[in-house]
Amino acid sequence: MKKTKVAVNDMFKNKPPRVVHGYWFIALPVLLALGINGRANAETVLIQDDFNNGVINTNKWITGGSDVTEHDGILDIQQNVTDAGGWAKTFKFTSTKKLRLEVEHTMHPGGDYYFPNFGFEATDKAGNFGVSWQRSDNGPDYCDNPNWYNKVMVGFGSCSDNFASTLASSDYYDRPIKSIITYDSSTGKVELDVDGDGTIDFSATAPAGKRFPIKQVSIGGYGWWTGHYHQIDSFMLVSLDNPIVKGTVAWTKPPYSVQCKNNTTVKSVSIPQNKKAQYDCEKAGLVVNSGDDVSVTIRGKKD
Ligand SMILES: [Ca+2]
Ligand SMILES: [Ca+2]
Numbered sequence: 001m002k003k004t005k006v007a008v009n010d011m012f013k014n015k016p017p018r019v020v021h022g023y024w025f026i027a028l029p030v031l032l033a034l035g036i037n038g039r040a041n042a043e044t045v046l047i048q049d050d051f052n053n054g055v056i057n058t059n060k061w062i063t064g065g066s067d068v069t070e071h072d073g074i075l076d077i078q079q080n081v082t083d084a085g086g087w088a089k090t091f092k093f094t095s096t097k098k099l100r101l102e103v104e105h106t107m108h109p110g111g112d113y114y115f116p117n118f119g120f121e122a123t124d125k126a127g128n129f130g131v132s133w134q135r136s137d138n139g140p141d142y143c144d145n146p147n148w149y150n151k152v153m154v155g156f157g158s159c160s161d162n163f164a165s166t167l168a169s170s171d172y173y174d175r176p177i178k179s180i181i182t183y184d185s186s187t188g189k190v191e192l193d194v195d196g197d198g199t200i201d202f203s204a205t206a207p208a209g210k211r212f213p214i215k216q217v218s219i220g221g222y223g224w225w226t227g228h229y230h231q232i233d234s235f236m237l238v239s240l241d242n243p244i245v246k247g248t249v250a251w252t253k254p255p256y257s258v259q260c261k262n263n264t265t266v267k268s269v270s271i272p273q274n275k276k277a278q279y280d281c282e283k284a285g286l287v288v289n290s291g292d293d294v295s296v297t298i299r300g301k302k303d
Pocket of ligand 2: 192199
């Protein structure tokens with residue numbers, strides 16, 4: 001904290017610009033100490049693992065079934081026992097409204113009934129959905145829609161809320177692929193870039209009423225009987241939620257304001273004297289996009 005001269009020309013817009021001596025400002029570290037969210041990069045890594053040390057990181061993963069092991073740089077989810085195969089899921093993380101999953105993986109079917117997938121568990125179970133590379137000879141597994149046989153699909157929990165791509169699931173088996181899945185619970189849109197080339201290959205939209213933040217991701221390698229596996233070479237789950245640019249401040253030494261800043265713009269929010277008050281940088285006119293580096297600074301008068 002340092003003493004400084006601060007121009008307060010736009011702090012109180014109905015007053016002429018002026019320079020006031022004896023003001024001080026509190027920047028980010030103090031804000032954090034006060035429990036106010038100050039600076040945030042919008043891309044927050046929630047879970048990342050390369051599976052390169054031969055030991056399942058039990059701070060990140062919950063696993064079970066026969067069998068799940070980490071070896072040779074991969075998480076190896078095998079289906080070695082009928083209906084009791086391996087499974088893995090992340091620990092629950094701070095729920096995110098918007099996310100991107102980047103995963104390098106290999107899917108191997110042990111037969112004609114195989115359902116490798118990534119499952120996204122929402123804060124309300126109505127919002128759960130999955131991205132699947134399924135192939136099955138059992139009609140109900142593709143909702144008895146012949147056009148959906150052996151298709152990469154996004155499913156929101158019932159046949160009426162399933163969406164099939166034109167991509168043949170089996171085209172992606174038995175070779176390493178990179179899949180990038182993004183989800184925005186505000187729009188419900190799921191996008192799949194199945195070869196990681198930056199071009200979206202398929203998208204689907206969750207129906208209204210099924211759009212909730214996501215709190216956990218699972219990896220499935222299920223299939224009928226045995227012999228299937230789903231191997232994960234790398235896994236990175238990123239939250240794309242916008243920076244938090246609102247909060248509450250309470251000061252007894254007026255006047256004070258909150259200054260919100262991104263790379264190009266500064267906006268100030270004045271706070272009523274002797275009151276605990278909320279500030280919201282976006283309402284003050286700061287445009288905050290995903291990926292922006294935003295800082296919040298509180299200005300007040302020294303004794
Ligand atoms: Ca690896
Ligand atoms: Ca693509």
